[in-house]
Amino acid sequence: MIPPSFDYATPQSLSEAIALLHQHGSEAKVLAGGHSLIPAMRLRFAEPSHLIDISGIAGLSYIRESGGFLRIGAMTREVELEDSELIQSNYRILLDTAKMIADPQVRNLATLGGNLAHGDPANDHPATMLALRAQVEITGQGGKRTVPIDDFFPDFFTTVLEHGEILTEIQIPIPPSNSGGTYLKIERKVGDYAVAAVAAQVSLGADGTFQQVGLGLTNVGPVPIRAVRSEDSLRGQRPDEALYAQAGQLASEDADPGDDLRGSADYKRSLIRELIKRALRRAVDHAQGRS
Numbered sequence: 502m503i504p505p506s507f508d509y510a511t512p513q514s515l516s517e518a519i520a521l522l523h524q525h526g527s528e529a530k531v532l533a534g535g536h537s538l539i540p541a542m543r544l545r546f547a548e549p550s551h552l553i554d555i556s557g558i559a560g561l562s563y564i565r566e567s568g569g570f571l572r573i574g575a576m577t578r579e580v581e582l583e584d585s586e587l588i589q590s591n592y593r594i595l596l597d598t599a600k601m602i603a604d605p606q607v608r609n610l611a612t613l614g615g616n617l618a619h620g621d622p623a624n625d626h627p628a629t630m631l632a633l634r635a636q637v638e639i640t641g642q643g644g645k646r647t648v649p650i651d652d653f654f655p656d657f658f659t660t661v662l663e664h665g666e667i668l669t670e671i672q673i674p675i676p677p678s679n680s681g682g683t684y685l686k687i688e689r690k691v692g693d694y695a696v697a698a699v700a701a702q703v704s705l706g707a708d709g710t711f712q713q714v715g716l717g718l719t720n721v722g723p724v725p726i727r728a729v730r731s732e733d734s735l736r737g738q739r740p741d742e743a744l745y746a747q748a749g750q751l752a753s754e755d756a757d758p759g760d761d762l763r764g765s766a767d768y769k770r771s772l773i774r775e776l777i778k779r780a781l782r783r784a785v786d787h788a789q790g791r792s
C-alpha cells in the first residue's frame with residue numbers, strides 16, 4: 502500500500518528538529534532509518550502528517566569509549582556496528598545482535614536509536630541493551646536526560662520518550678576484563694524477527710565465579726524482558742551446567758509469550774530454556790578467552 506501524503510523536513514541541527522516536532526505537535530514523527538516507520542505507514546498503522554528526517558544532522562553517528570561508557574550515537578546504522586573494530590574486538594554481544602537483524606539492505610539504513618525508540622518487543626537490540634545494563638540519553642527542549650534501559654519500555658510498543666524528544670545516545674558501561682557475551686536467536690527464516698532470542702553478558706571474578714550477569718529476552722512478552730531471577734541464581738556461583746539449566750528454567754517461567762504464527766507459548770518457553778543454556782556457555786567461553 503502507499504502511505505497517506507505527508508510533509509517532509511530535513512533539519513540540520515538537533516534544536517531545529519526539536520523545534521519542528523513541537524511546532525507540528527503529535528502529527529509529527531522522527532524519521533531515522535525508516536525501516537520500521539515507513540512499513541507501518543504503508544500499512545496505515547501510523548499516519549503522521551509530518552516526517553522530521555534526522556539523518557542530515559551531523560554528530561549523531563559514532564561509536565567510541567569515553568568516561569567509562571561505550572557511547573553509540575542514535576543514528577549509528579547496523580552496518581556500522583558490524584564493521585566497527587571496537588565492537589568486533591570488545592563487544593561480541595553487540596556484533597552478534599547486529600548481524601542477526603533482517604538482511605544487509607535493512608542493516609545499511611536501520612539505526613540503533615530507531616530500533617530502541619520503536620518499542621517493538623520483537624526487535625533485537627532491546628534485550629541486548631538490558632543484558633548490558635545500558636542507559637539512553639534523550640534530548641528535548643529542556644535539555645538532556647538519561648534513562649536506564651530497564652525503565653525505557655513501560656508497555657507494548659511504548660517507550661518513555663515524550664513528544665518532542667529525540668533519543669540521541671546509547672551509553673553502555675564498559676565491561677571489566679574477563680567479560681563475554683552473545684546473542685542467540687531462533688528465527689523461522691533468515692532475516693525474520695525472532696521466534697525467541699536471548700542476550701547474555703557475563704563477567705567473571707578472579708576466582709572464576711560470576712560477578713555480573715545480564716540476561717535479556719526478545720519477543721516473549723509485551724515488552725523486552727530482563728531475566729532477573731536467572732541472573733540472581735548465577736551471581737557469585739562458579740559456571741556449571743546444572744546452574745545453566747536452572748537459569749534456563751527460571752527464564753522460561755518468567756517469559757510471557759503468546760501463541761501466534763511463530764509458534765505456541767509452550768514452544769517459545771522451551772526455546773528460552775535451551776537458549777539461555779547455550780548463551781551462557783558461549784558467554785563464559787568468551788569471558789575465559791576460549792573463543
Ligand code: FAD
Pocket residue numbers: 530531532533534535536537538539540575576601602603604607610611612613614615616617618619623624625626662666667668669692693694695
Ligand atoms: P525508523 O523506522 O525511522 O523509526 C522507528 C520509530 O522510532 C519511529 O516511530 C520513529 O519516530 C522513532 N525514532 C527513530 N529514531 C528516533 C530517535 N533517535 N529518537 C526518537 N524517536 C526515534 N529489527 C530487528 O530488531 N530484528 C529484525 O530481525 C528485523 N527484521 C526486519 C526485517 C525487515 C524486512 C524490515 C523492513 C525491518 C526489520 N527490522 C528488524 C526493523 C529494523 O531494524 C528497523 O529499522 C528498526 O527497528 C528501526 O530503526 P530505523 O532507524 O529504521 O527507525
